[in-house]
């Protein structure tokens with residue numbers, strides 16, 4: 001499909017209010033057109049495809065039955081929200097998805113009144129929805145709140161905290177479980193097995209007898225106490241579902257692609273539910289697009305692709321990805337040490353631990369979307385003498401911070417934290433940027449905090465972490481490919497707390513933590529050419545800091561600049577604090593700290609994609625000239 005698809009019906013329904021005027025019999029055609037539009041758009045932008053394809057009918061049915069945006073619709077994770085965006089006044093911008101100034105790839109409050117809650121990290125929808133449902137009750141409105149959560153997202157503890165509270169509050173909350181039996185990878189855990197039994201064991205209710213059953217339960221004139229007693233008794237006889245035991249009325253499973261199932265159920269719930277309801281819909285991830293349906297990952301996340309063949313644009317890497325370097329190095333170390341085990345939270349492919357699992361299946365654990373559990377599970381393994389590598393994306397590690405502090409750091413347990421997607425991540429935007437890990441780890445007593453400057457350094461850090469048993473240790477590395485540096489056969493064990501000088505100079509010192517080292521070396525060329533002899537050093541450690549190296553740089557240079565892909569409070573702050581405490585600021589040393597700009601932590605601002613936003617060659621050079629009070633015009637070719 002080279003030109004935009006023909007969508008005569010979709011053209012007439014830019015907003016849900018228009019959609020609600022359609023006859024039910026028009027909805028299957030609308031679904032076909034929404035699918036075509038989404039496939040065409042994502043083929044041009046890349047992004048998340050499979051999940052959205054699986055909820056086209058569900059999204060249409062919800063907007064058809066409920067009075068959105070007055071009724072609140074929350075999508076969990078939000079990666080499946082493209083049909084929702086197409087149907088809520090954003091179709092004209094859908095081809096700006098995940099680009100600077102364009103639509104977010106997830107739901108976002110700042111973007112639309114139809115996005116009552118921002119997402120991107122999973123398993124938040126029921127909690128947020130419950131908050132809104134209680135608000136609606138307190139405000140005495142008859143507003144409905146619908147939370148759509150996937151089976152993968154239901155593996156996170158936060159979802160149970162919310163279900164537990166919702167059942168107790170007897171809140172008017174509608175949870176729609178979108179069960180496609182997929183996470184990013186096939187789902188793991190007992191919950192997914194349970195859902196599979198529910199989806200297979202309980203035959204799809206014919207909506208007729210279901211309608212009778214539902215009205216009997218939900219009918220306004222029926223005393224809920226009696227009904228609940230009856231239901232409870234039925235539960236003893238036929239075994240209520242887990243959700244019913246938690247106080248929800250559990251409806252389903254129903255076919256999430258059938259308007260004959262969806263519409264009467266949603267209308268009945270809309271008109272009669274006065275307590276928490278969970279509607280279990282069964283869908284297919286990638287539905288309606290053969291290449292996605294056939295793919296193992298159901299085209300969860302795709303590059304730009306050819307609509308006809310489904311072939312994705314090959315992004316030809318110049319160097320191995322950091323993820324693959326980590327994975328291969330970990331397998332190599334695991335071959336030398338059978339105490340090494342790997343743990344992922346539903347991201348086996350994204351973290352590269354699928355490689356460890358293929359070689360050592362009994363030593364690799366996918367715990368589901370459960371980062372908090374992953375960290376404390378690793379702590380338990382470490383307590384018994386194993387060497388757990390809990391591989392988590394920086395942004396998702398945020399969810400497990402108390403487990404890092406309370407279960408790992410305070411106990412000094414030697415858990416290893418490979419932190420992938422550290423720093424800028426590009427199109428996923430601020431919700432996925434690895435901004436804070438250095439800040440929240442380098443403040444912890446006893447933690448060793450490293451950052452790889454390139455892929456060779458990453459290999460050294462895997463070896464170093466494997467050998468380090470004195471306490472917790474982390475090493476961060478970015479999304480994407482390395483710099484193509486020559487690789488050692490095996491990593492070396494680094495001396496803990498020691499950095500390295502990579503280039504000697506005399507006036508300006510650039511102290512890099514992580515992969516900005518390459519840009520520091522390029523900036524040094526420009527600065528040398530401008531007569532500003534520049535030293536470049538790789539800190540390697542944010543904790544423990546290399547005090548000797550910092551003293552040497554502070555005493556023998558006029559300017560010291562720290563550079564990192566992280567937020568304020570990280571490496572640069574650690575260095576500043578040391579300089580101040582050591583009295584090294586007294587001799588007029590000019591200090592600058594280059595960090596990720598706040599844009600990455602303020603969801604309200606348009607997302608700046610794929611930019612290093614001042615942490616590049618040009619940004620470093622201009623920072624030096626500003627510090628010297630020299631106008632940039634004197635700057636040499638500071639092109640990136």
Ligand SMILES: Cc1ncc(C[n+]2csc(CCOP(=O)(O)OP(=O)(O)O)c2C)c(N)n1
Nearest residue numbers: 051120121122150151152153182183184346
């Ligand atoms: C806290 C957190 N951990 C991991 C992820 C990465 N992630 C995004 S979508 C996804 C799978 C979600 O599965 P499910 O909820 O079933 O949705 P589906 O893609 O099947 O529609 C994961 C693990 C995330 N967004 N948030």
Ligand SMILES: CC(=O)[C@@H](O)[C@H](O)COP(=O)(O)O
Nearest residue numbers: 077079120301350421428479
């Ligand atoms: C929606 C979600 O959270 C994941 O799909 C994430 O977008 C994956 O990120 P990477 O593409 O960096 O693996």
Ligand SMILES: [Mg+2]
Nearest residue numbers: 150151152182
């Ligand atoms: Mg799923």
